[in-house]
Amino acid sequence: MSAPDAAPLVRAVDLAKRFEVSAPWLDRVLGGRPRQWLQAVDGVSFEIERGRTLALVGESGCGKSTVARLLVGLYQPTRGQLVFDGQDAQAAYAGPQDRARALRRRIQMIFQDPYASLNPRWRVEDIVAEPLRVHGLGADDEERRERVGQLLASVGLNAADGSKYPHQFSGGQRQRISIARAIATAPDFLVCDEPTSALDVSVQAQVLNLMKDLQRARGLTYLFISHNLAVVRHVSDSVGVMYLGRLVELAPREAIFEAPRHPYTRMLLAAIPQLHATGAARTPVLGEVPNPLDPPSGCTFHPRCPQADARCRSERPALRTVGGIRIACHQVA
Template sequence: MTATMTAPAGETAAPDTTRPLLEIRGLEKRFSLSGDFLEQLKFKGGKLIREQKRVHAINGVDLEIQRGEALCVVGESGCGKSTVARTVMGLLHPSAGEIRYDGQRIDDLSTQALMPYRRRMQMIFQNPYASLNPRMTIQQTLEEPIRLHHPDWPRQKVADKVAEVMASVGIAQDWGKRYGHEFSGGQRQRIAIARALAVDPEFIVADEPISALDVSIQAQVLNLLMDAQQQHNLTYLFITHDLAVVEHFGTRVAVMYLGRVCEVAPTATLFATPRHPYTRALISAIPRLEDDRPQHIRLEGEVPTPVDLPSGCVFHARCPHADARCREEVPALIASDGGAQVACHAVEEGRLD
């Protein structure tokens, strides 16, 4: 490994508040559809050739997350937002690009070198019915990460920490003896949040943590996450497809389409003055009880497949403002008004206000 740790194992250097907590540069992730080497060999035209097909899930994503903020990543299903989350957490290895945490590159670290960052970075998964081990009691579930990261702690100290984190998320102490299947979806997600908070992280990736819950429970869990952010000074990477949640929860918003970031902006700016054509279509689709709500923008055409990506801007086939440059040249994220960044040739050239 070429990367080295900047602090001894188990310790962290003093944070530099002037730089982003997380930096993603040129991130790409491809999944093979062709199987192993022998399965890739095909006879075509009397010749033996090697045919490889890949899903291009992420295609050159650049993002920064500042300390204390909640960056929401939105987009339709299949746009790559959950893949970004899992790659950031090291559950998937990137095909290209870099991920830096607090200035240190982490995507190429060994498992042992990554352990101090595992404690600082935690994840809340989408499905609370699948993310809890059915063979473990809630007490065991919450003790496991503490024992992993603090093997020298005595039993009583671990038990006290579990009791503290359970109380912080509104979990009754008698839940500890029960198993995950005995709880509702909202209760399980509270347990999952408690598990993430058990090791005192500073950064949490939440991958659609409320989408599997009833609407009546979603607000409770969302408020719990916001309270935890205030109490523990957390930074969030929040993955969602619900724009109403984004408007309520997010500090900034990144809009993704087919593995690329279209627009990044502060939440208020994005909802007041969306710049990218795709963002405008998304915002216009939000149900609102207002007389002056924006007219719904209906996009024509189908979403291209991530197996055969279109040339140029990935949105050009559905964009009413696309021209020859859009079909040939990939747009870069450029600074716009109000602290926003937009990847659109039409905005750059002034063809789209």
């Protein structure tokens, strides 16, 4: 058990979220159909230490973004607990407004699409100053304007850019504006939902390096959501691999990339092009992600797994610790 001074900043315990996706009531009555539920996240548990980065990876639809929204309070979990710096985050989000606001000041989010996450009718100085106004930071407009200039400078833009509108910037510059807005309240924890997926590769590197610089300078803790394993290798300290709403492997970055244990993790890594293996055949990711409304029995990965046996088809594996990593697989001893 960790010592008190080494307690993780963020701890998720058995987090789950389901959404109702039923047809309209009248259609259900006339067709005799029951209500239908989608289990987007199903029992996810992890910890993130202060100043560290946990990356969540997996194919589209595996529940990564739902986990992100649970952490920042945009969704309430169906089951489970979220602990932030020793306090029950769910109770804080649902409690008195001042308590919820104090928590939201410490937890911020960077969204995936820099073209959609910035209000096109607002000037950049208003966009970045919004969290300062909401949280009552800065004595007056002049002080907030000065603070906005400092924030823009910290992400590689000019204070004069505050008078411009988002459409006057490139995608990478817009994401820098989003980052400036996210760090405006001096948060401890940033949830980054695929923050570079909409950017060109060269711009991705610039934004990722900026985020690492900010982490070192401000002691930030990150949850980094991505489907790009090359990006994850660059930014993460530990990696969680998700499949159909569940964690199937959770390990330090080196263990994931040098010695992956779960068949799904190995399949994802085998599909990455290698510079030193130019011309070599790549192993495709086999099969399709099952319908989440009707997931397979047992291990949900078994229809695509080359190692699956009868036990895999009937019994769902629990996430257990094996050799210093956490893995949900019957085939790993």
